Amino acid sequence: MVESRTSLANISGAVVLAGAGKMGSALLTGWLARGLDPKRLVVIEPYPSDDIRPLADRGIRLNPAAEKISDASALVLAVKPQTFGDAAPALRLLVRSSTLVVSIMAGTTIAMLDMACGGSIVRAMPNTPAAIGRGITVAVAATSVNDKQRAMADALLRATGAVEWIDDEALMDAVTAVSGSGPAYVFLLAEELARAGVSAGLPADLAAKLARETVAGSGELLHRSDLDAATLRRNVTSPGGTTAAALDILMGEQGMKELMTRAVVAATKRSQELAKS
Numbered sequence: 001m002v003e004s005r006t007s008l009a010n011i012s013g014a015v016v017l018a019g020a021g022k023m024g025s026a027l028l029t030g031w032l033a034r035g036l037d038p039k040r041l042v043v044i045e046p047y048p049s050d051d052i053r054p055l056a057d058r059g060i061r062l063n064p065a066a067e068k069i070s071d072a073s074a075l076v077l078a079v080k081p082q083t084f085g086d087a088a089p090a091l092r093l094l095v096r097s098s099t100l101v102v103s104i105m106a107g108t109t110i111a112m113l114d115m116a117c118g119g120s121i122v123r124a125m126p127n128t129p130a131a132i133g134r135g136i137t138v139a140v141a142a143t144s145v146n147d148k149q150r151a152m153a154d155a156l157l158r159a160t161g162a163v164e165w166i167d168d169e170a171l172m173d174a175v176t177a178v179s180g181s182g183p184a185y186v187f188l189l190a191e192e193l194a195r196a197g198v199s200a201g202l203p204a205d206l207a208a209k210l211a212r213e214t215v216a217g218s219g220e221l222l223h224r225s226d227l228d229a230a231t232l233r234r235n236v237t238s239p240g241g242t243t244a245a246a247l248d249i250l251m252g253e254q255g256m257k258e259l260m261t262r263a264v265v266a267a268t269k270r271s272q273e274l275a276k277s
C-alpha cells in the first residue's frame with residue numbers, strides 16, 4: 001500500500017494543527033511519539049493547555065500569525081465545526097493548492113472545506129482512544145489528493161491507531177455515529193453498570209471498580225481475541241444461568257438492539273444536519 005510507506009520523520013515543510021483540544025492533542029502526541037520533528041510543527045490554539053505550552057521549548061511554533069507560515073505542507077483541522085467559520089479566514093492564508101488539508105470535524109464535508117480554505121482535502125473521523133494510540137479513523141480523500149498527499153494523511157492519522165480509507169463520503173455520517181461517537185456509548189455502559197450495581201446493593205466504589213474493569217477487560221479481550229463479539233458473549237452465557245437471565249432483558253423487546261439502532265440513527269442524522277449548517 002502506498003500509504004504505509006510514508007514516515008512522519010520524512011515529512012518536509014510544516015504540519016500545522018488548528019485546535020489542540022481533546023482530539024488535536026491526541027494527534028499531536030501521536031505525531032511526536034512517531035518521530036515528527038517538533039520544529040516541523042505549528043500549533044494554532046487560542047488557549048494552549050499546560051501540556052501544550054512547554055512543547056514550544058522543543059521547537060514547536062505556537063500561535064504564529066498565519067501569514068508568517070509560508071511552508072505548510074499539511075494543515076490539520078481539529079476545531080469544533082461550530083467555530084470553523086470564524087477560524088477559516090485566517091487559516092486559508094496558509095493553504096496553497098499543494099497543501100494537504102486534513103479535517104477531523106464532524107459533519108463538515110469536503111465541499112464545505114474546499115469553499116472555506118481550499119487545498120487538497122482529506123476528511124477523517126477519529127475517536128478518543130486515539131489518545132492512547134488505540135483509535136480507529138476512517139478517511140476519505142477528495143479527487144484532487146495525489147498519492148503522496150494521501151500517504152502523508154495516512155501517516156498523520158495512523159499515528160493514533162488504525163486507519164480505514166473509504167471512497168464514498170456519504171458514509172461518513174454513519175461512521176461518525178458508530179466509531180466517532182461510539183466510545184461515549186461504551187463509557188455510558190460502564191456508568192450504568194456501576195449504577196445498577198449500587199441499586200443491587202454494592203458499595204459505590206466497588207461497583208465503579210467492577211464496572212470499569214469489566215468494560216476495560218472485555219474490550220481488551222475483544223481486541224486480542226480472534227473470536228467475534230457474539231461468540232465472546234456466548235462464552236459468558238451458561239444455559240439457564242445468570243447471564244442468560246440478564247440477556248433476556250438486554251436482548252428483549254426495546255433492548256440494546258432497538259436502543260443502539262435509534263442512537264446511531266440520531267447521531268447519523270445530527271452529522272447530516274451539521275453538513276447543512
Ligand SMILES: NC(=O)C1=CN([C@@H]2O[C@H](COP(=O)(O)OP(=O)(O)OC[C@H]3O[C@@H](n4cnc5c(N)ncnc54)[C@H](OP(=O)(O)O)[C@@H]3O)[C@@H](O)[C@H]2O)C=CC1
Pocket residue numbers: 018019020021022023024044045046047078079080081083086087104105106125126127128180181
Ligand atoms: N471529541 C471526540 O470524541 C471527537 C471529536 N472530533 C472532532 O474533533 C474536533 C475537535 O473536537 P474536540 O477535540 O473534542 O474539541 P475541543 O473543544 O477539545 O478542541 C477544539 C479546540 O479548538 C480550539 N479553538 C477554538 N477556536 C480556534 C481557532 N480559531 N483556531 C484554533 N483553535 C481554536 C478550542 O479552544 P477553546 O476551547 O478555547 O475554544 C479547543 O481547544 C471537532 O470538530 C469534532 O467534531 C472527531 C472525532 C471524535
Ligand SMILES: O=C(O)[C@@H]1CCC=N1
Pocket residue numbers: 106176180181
Ligand atoms: O460529538 C461529536 O460531535 C464529536 C464527533 C464524534 C465524537 N465527538
